[in-house]
Amino acid sequence: MRQTNDIEPTVCVTGQHRDLLDQVLDAFSVQPDYDLNLMRQAQTLSQSTSRILAALEPVLVEARPDLVLVQGDTTTTFAGALAAFYQRIPVGHLEAGLRTWDLAQPFPEESNRVLTGRLASLHFAATEGARQNLLKENVDPATVFVTGNTGIDAVLHVRDGLASGSLKVANPVFRPNPGKKLILVTAHRRESFGEGFQQICDALLALSHRDDVEIAYPVHPNPNVRSIVEQTLQGRPNIALLEPLGYVEFVDLMRQAYILLTDSGGVQEEGPSLGKPILVMRDKTERPEAVEAGTVKLVGPHCERIVSECAKLLDDRQSYDAMSRVHNPYGDGHASARIADLIRSFLNK
Numbered sequence: 001m002r003q004t005n006d007i008e009p010t011v012c013v014t015g016q017h018r019d020l021l022d023q024v025l026d027a028f029s030v031q032p033d034y035d036l037n038l039m040r041q042a043q044t045l046s047q048s049t050s051r052i053l054a055a056l057e058p059v060l061v062e063a064r065p066d067l068v069l070v071q072g073d074t075t076t077t078f079a080g081a082l083a084a085f086y087q088r089i090p091v092g093h094l095e096a097g098l099r100t101w102d103l104a105q106p107f108p109e110e111s112n113r114v115l116t117g118r119l120a121s122l123h124f125a126a127t128e129g130a131r132q133n134l135l136k137e138n139v140d141p142a143t144v145f146v147t148g149n150t151g152i153d154a155v156l157h158v159r160d161g162l163a164s165g166s167l168k169v170a171n172p173v174f175r176p177n178p179g180k181k182l183i184l185v186t187a188h189r190r191e192s193f194g195e196g197f198q199q200i201c202d203a204l205l206a207l208s209h210r211d212d213v214e215i216a217y218p219v220h221p222n223p224n225v226r227s228i229v230e231q232t233l234q235g236r237p238n239i240a241l242l243e244p245l246g247y248v249e250f251v252d253l254m255r256q257a258y259i260l261l262t263d264s265g266g267v268q269e270e271g272p273s274l275g276k277p278i279l280v281m282r283d284k285t286e287r288p289e290a291v292e293a294g295t296v297k298l299v300g301p302h303c304e305r306i307v308s309e310c311a312k313l314l315d316d317r318q319s320y321d322a323m324s325r326v327h328n329p330y331g332d333g334h335a336s337a338r339i340a341d342l343i344r345s346f347l348n349k
Helices: 018-027 045-063 074-086 109-119 128-136 150-164 195-208 223-233 247-256 265-274 289-293 303-315 317-323 335-347
Strands: 068-070 091-096 122-125 144-146 181-186 213-218 239-242 259-262 278-280 296-298
Touching (some): 045 074, 068 074, 074 091, 074 109, 091 109, 091 335, 122 128, 144 335, 181 247, 195 213, 195 223, 195 239, 195 303, 223 239, 259 265, 265 278, 265 289, 265 296, 303 317
Parallel strands (some): 122 144, 181 259, 213 239
């Protein structure tokens, strides 16, 4: 980037979560300038962090940016911020200020976010609560801006395109049964590997016995997830185990779902824009605003709690209506424009 009124973006992706990344890039017609393609099967956190850090150094030396923006997979975010810091390049952190105040939950995301926050020059917080989290850590208030989340810009763009017909899912891999209530599931959290995932799968199996329910679960490629899911749920009636979906198709399924059952941070933010009740299979969340608003409820990776809270929403219309309001505290669809203006101001000082 040059310090003018115009911003010339250079896009670098690390290739973590390869299949998921490519689908999003395709949905928004983004062609990376640098694709590091660093995904490897079963790599450890130390391996991925060190490989990202080493691979980013020559990119930053060649591109010589005036500012590095980091967002997405938090290991990539932290390594990107550290690589920029080593080159004495200012860092802008998107989705800044997310905190549970517990370094073990979510793991390793909480520590990655805290460390990135110490390296950033600009902090783009989605909410006032996230801004306050940063101020508690003595971050300079002049560097913290409440912008909303760019992920909401994306989901609203796709939602509106699907509604108007300007976007279509050409060949959907899954077509919901209109006579059943669809529960759309995403689950991949590292802290739930093992017993937590077994509890989640047991809950889905129990819910699948209901005649009025259909479950769709795009299964994360991580073998720690896939092995338990397939062993417990493969071939069961009323359960469709899917490969990871393209972003547009996933948003379309969220629109059609009756309940969103997830441990994903992004779905916690996107779901309220679609007016869907969201049950979060985590004990703690770094996104408390929707919980406080009543559109999200924490159920943990606990079989009995997942089943009972889903049953309440399936059987009690009053409970369902109370959680299904369209209310999104994470943004109004204009975060990207605000962030671009703030970057221009920073670069032109």
